[in-house]
Amino acid sequence: MTPLLLLLFFSSLTVGSASASAGENLYTPKANLIRYWNKEVKNNHANPTFLLSKASPLSAVDAERLSKLAAQNALSSQFPAICPIANLLCFADSSPTRQELISRASGPNIRSWCCIFFQESMLKKGKVMPMPDIEDKMPERSFLPRSISSKLPFSTSKISEIKKIFHADDNSTMETTIVKSLSECEKAPSLGETKRCVGSAEDMIDFAISILGRNIAVRSTENVKGSKKNIMIGSIKGINGGKVTQIVSCHQTLFPYLLYSCHSVPKVRVYEVDILDPNSKAKINHGVASCHMHTSNSNPNHAELTIASGPGQIRACHWVFENDLIWTVSN
Numbered sequence: 001m002t003p004l005l006l007l008l009f010f011s012s013l014t015v016g017s018a019s020a021s022a023g024e025n026l027y028t029p030k031a032n033l034i035r036y037w038n039k040e041v042k043n044n045h046a047n048p049t050f051l052l053s054k055a056s057p058l059s060a061v062d063a064e065r066l067s068k069l070a071a072q073n074a075l076s077s078q079f080p081a082i083c084p085i086a087n088l089l090c091f092a093d094s095s096p097t098r099q100e101l102i103s104r105a106s107g108p109n110i111r112s113w114c115c116i117f118f119q120e121s122m123l124k125k126g127k128v129m130p131m132p133d134i135e136d137k138m139p140e141r142s143f144l145p146r147s148i149s150s151k152l153p154f155s156t157s158k159i160s161e162i163k164k165i166f167h168a169d170d171n172s173t174m175e176t177t178i179v180k181s182l183s184e185c186e187k188a189p190s191l192g193e194t195k196r197c198v199g200s201a202e203d204m205i206d207f208a209i210s211i212l213g214r215n216i217a218v219r220s221t222e223n224v225k226g227s228k229k230n231i232m233i234g235s236i237k238g239i240n241g242g243k244v245t246q247i248v249s250c251h252q253t254l255f256p257y258l259l260y261s262c263h264s265v266p267k268v269r270v271y272e273v274d275i276l277d278p279n280s281k282a283k284i285n286h287g288v289a290s291c292h293m294h295t296s297n298s299n300p301n302h303a304e305l306t307i308a309s310g311p312g313q314i315r316a317c318h319w320v321f322e323n324d325l326i327w328t329v330s331n
Helices: 003-012 023-027 029-040 049-053 060-071 076-085 096-104 156-165 173-186 201-212
Strands: 128-130 195-198 216-219 230-238 245-253 259-276 283-295 313-319 325-329
Touching: 023 029, 023 060, 029 049, 029 201, 049 201, 060 076, 076 156, 156 173, 173 195, 173 245, 173 259, 195 201, 201 216, 201 245, 201 259, 201 325, 230 283, 259 325
Parallel strands: none
Antiparallel strands: 128 230, 195 259, 216 325, 230 259, 245 259, 245 325, 259 283, 283 313
16 A cells, blocks of 8 residues: 555544644645645745645645545535635625625736836835735635646536536526636737646646746735835845846636636846835835836737836836735746
8 A cells, every 4th residue: 555545544534533643744735735846946945935825725635535536527516515625715606705706806807907007217215105905805715736626627618517516506606707717718828928827836836937947936925014005115126136037927816716827928027125114114015016128019008008118118017916926037
């Protein structure tokens, strides 16, 4: 018997206990993700705390059991019990949560991009500037382990199967949410862009590596303090020496499990910025900002054009919002 099967056998004897065995922790989705990161990413930086926080909370026993059910196309019968322990989006379509979800998130493009851009020249120590609302409005969810998500259908052509798995009724909010997100994921990339929707942390790591190589780092804004208020710029650090570089940007997308839409972005400068309270000068946040170097033959949106820094070239900067991510080549 293999070590994992032995582990699952003995762990299954204590599934109902208040605390999991120490051995079980070796094979939880989070532990597997740590091992995957250490194997695939080639640098000596610490494991990314933010990404690990999105790992599935399933136990090793449950993850193995549900992976087998997914392979047998039998996950649907278990979804009501699975949903809360896997930290997925689960609600009866007639429940109050449905109304809240319509008001909080209408799909992948829930943010208004009209007021979030600022000029790169504003990133100067001591500068006071307004920060937009960077708070994540989507319900909290976790990734599924890749051992499960890779066995699930993910296509508008498979919508009937997907609806069955996640108990999405016809004409329900859940159905609308699923269809909209799948459609966004299936849209063709822009010219020169590579994009992918990822439903596991391992898939996200693989996509970032495919664009940037194995010496990579991932960053996100630390918290939402300063959101919708005036802030003061503190210390600034240009990533990769402040040079124009390529990044992978990942934006959260509404789906029953945690899903990100990731895409490559060429010609970007990335900054880490200490964000201060303008009155007390105390540090309240550590933000990440990206400045896109659009040229005259690109197709920036209207909001970016409104802060153009000169004819033929636009340096449109924005903060990385809560729960969004930026991948770069590591310093």
